[in-house]
Amino acid sequence: MLRFLSLAIVPFACIAAANMPPEADQKLARDIFKEVIEIKSGFTTGATTPVVEAIAKRLRAAGFSSADMFLGGAIPTKANLVVRYRGTGKRKPLLLLAHTDVVEAKREDWSVDPFTFLEKDGYYYGRGSSDDKAQVTAWVENLIRYRREGFQPDRDLIVALTADEEGGGPYNGVDWLIKNHRDLIDAEFALNEGGRGSMVNGKRLSNDMQAAEKWYLDVRLEVRNKGGHSSLPVPDNAIYRLAGALVRLSQFAFPLKVTDVTRAYFAGMAKIDTTGAKADLQAASTGDPEAMKRIAAASPAWNSMLRTTCVATMLEGGHATNALPQLAAANVNCRVQPDDSLDYVLGELKKTVADDQVKISISNKEENSPASALRPDLMRAMAKISDSMWPGVIVLPTMSTGATDGRSLRATGIPTYGVQGFFYERDDVRAHGRDERIGVRSFYEGQEFLYELVKTLSAGQ
Numbered sequence: 001m002l003r004f005l006s007l008a009i010v011p012f013a014c015i016a017a018a019n020m021p022p023e024a025d026q027k028l029a030r031d032i033f034k035e036v037i038e039i040k041s042g043f044t045t046g047a048t049t050p051v052v053e054a055i056a057k058r059l060r061a062a063g064f065s066s067a068d069m070f071l072g073g074a075i076p077t078k079a080n081l082v083v084r085y086r087g088t089g090k091r092k093p094l095l096l097l098a099h100t101d102v103v104e105a106k107r108e109d110w111s112v113d114p115f116t117f118l119e120k121d122g123y124y125y126g127r128g129s130s131d132d133k134a135q136v137t138a139w140v141e142n143l144i145r146y147r148r149e150g151f152q153p154d155r156d157l158i159v160a161l162t163a164d165e166e167g168g169g170p171y172n173g174v175d176w177l178i179k180n181h182r183d184l185i186d187a188e189f190a191l192n193e194g195g196r197g198s199m200v201n202g203k204r205l206s207n208d209m210q211a212a213e214k215w216y217l218d219v220r221l222e223v224r225n226k227g228g229h230s231s232l233p234v235p236d237n238a239i240y241r242l243a244g245a246l247v248r249l250s251q252f253a254f255p256l257k258v259t260d261v262t263r264a265y266f267a268g269m270a271k272i273d274t275t276g277a278k279a280d281l282q283a284a285s286t287g288d289p290e291a292m293k294r295i296a297a298a299s300p301a302w303n304s305m306l307r308t309t310c311v312a313t314m315l316e317g318g319h320a321t322n323a324l325p326q327l328a329a330a331n332v333n334c335r336v337q338p339d340d341s342l343d344y345v346l347g348e349l350k351k352t353v354a355d356d357q358v359k360i361s362i363s364n365k366e367e368n369s370p371a372s373a374l375r376p377d378l379m380r381a382m383a384k385i386s387d388s389m390w391p392g393v394i395v396l397p398t399m400s401t402g403a404t405d406g407r408s409l410r411a412t413g414i415p416t417y418g419v420q421g422f423f424y425e426r427d428d429v430r431a432h433g434r435d436e437r438i439g440v441r442s443f444y445e446g447q448e449f450l451y452e453l454v455k456t457l458s459a460g461q
């Protein structure tokens with residue numbers, strides 16, 4: 001009887017198992033997670049300042065000094081928080097980055113309230129639960145835990161929680177910090193979002209580490225013509241000229257190639273592939289042209305990792321149904337491999353268009369940033385911790401075909417790695433979408449993984 005009674009007073013539903021933070025840290029992480037998810041920090045309608053103020057309050061209560069914290073940003077509603085956990089200073093700091101803004105979410109689009117933290121069927125629901133408030137929570141809770149445990153790293157640990165990653169813009173916290181307080185975030189390297197764990201039907205396969213991103217470029221193709229009455233057509237027609245250029249573009253493709261990062265990616269994928277493409281993935285990782293061709297044809301994602309892409313996305317032209325067009329223009333969106341230059345891409349487009357009357361100009365260009373070298377210390381630490389937490393899971397270097405704040409850090413000389421250890425079903429990614437969620441177990445395991453990883457990378461050698 002007594003035994004049953006003692007079972008009944010087990011304090012709360014923490015997950016007691018290997019790979020999990022201690023109970024008190026699970027509880028604190030859950031509290032922080034709930035608090036930050038329920039603060040509306042939508043990219044366009046919300047504010048990030050209340051998020052970082054709430055966190056600063058918790059850090060102060062945990063004994064962090066105000067002198068080691070910086071709060072500030074481009075405008076009063078878009079503040080960032082930078083907090084420094086002091087180490088012995090033997091090595092250059094490690095920067096731990098996460099963004100506090102979220103993609104907008106409307107109640108009517110969701111089956112639950114996006115800004116009410118909800119635990120249901122083994123998941124935590126809420127806007128930002130996977131992008132990127134789980135990582136915000138893990139960095140903050142782990143910092144508090146290190147302090148409580150008296151951990152002394154051999155380098156400063158800098159946590160930066162920043163505004164407006166989603167869509168960038170003038171209030172982007174990372175850009176603002178680089179411009180105004182570069183010293184506060186200067187580090188040997190940084191860990192950020194962009195790499196996650198991948199599982200299929202609950203089976204954990206790979207712990208991804210994003211080490212490169214393609215860069216974004218919009219090019220305008222434009223044809224101008226004196227026009228005239230449409231009852232008197234002439235061969236020289238702006239719409240036809242543009243159409244010809246676009247057809248030639250549709251028949252063109254940039255050459256296939258592998259980089260250090262994608263070589264490692266395809267070699268890793270060859271080990272865990274379930275689609276029957278093992279041999280081709282392995283051969284593609286060595287740059288085998290025929291294998292790369294087959295891999296590119298098999299998947300738009302693999303194609304995009306193997307080459308720079310440029311594709312027509314918008315059209316405009318003509319001014320009246322009864323007039324010859326004076327203008328025809330198209331937007332061509334390029335996603336460029338990190339080591340391809342602007343001149344190279346524009347040169348190839350010019351050759352492909354092959355018409356001097358089609359004017360080619362840049363309408364939008366993001367800064368290019370180099371791939372980050374696959375650091376042996378990070379690769380080793382990730383492999384060791386992943387393997388002890390999830391035997392058989394491989395560490396998979398990746399190149400994103402979209403963008404994160406890592407781009408700006410890499411461009412300013414701080415190599416950046418997207419690492420989370422939060423696992424998601426590969427075919428059920430809900431970041432930016434409806435009913436965003438993270439598995440309860442995945443959440444705490446990721447927190448524990450990041451705790452061990454940062455400790456390993458700063459524990460002296």
Ligand SMILES: [Zn+2]
Pocket residue numbers: 099131132165193
């Ligand atoms: Zn994000």
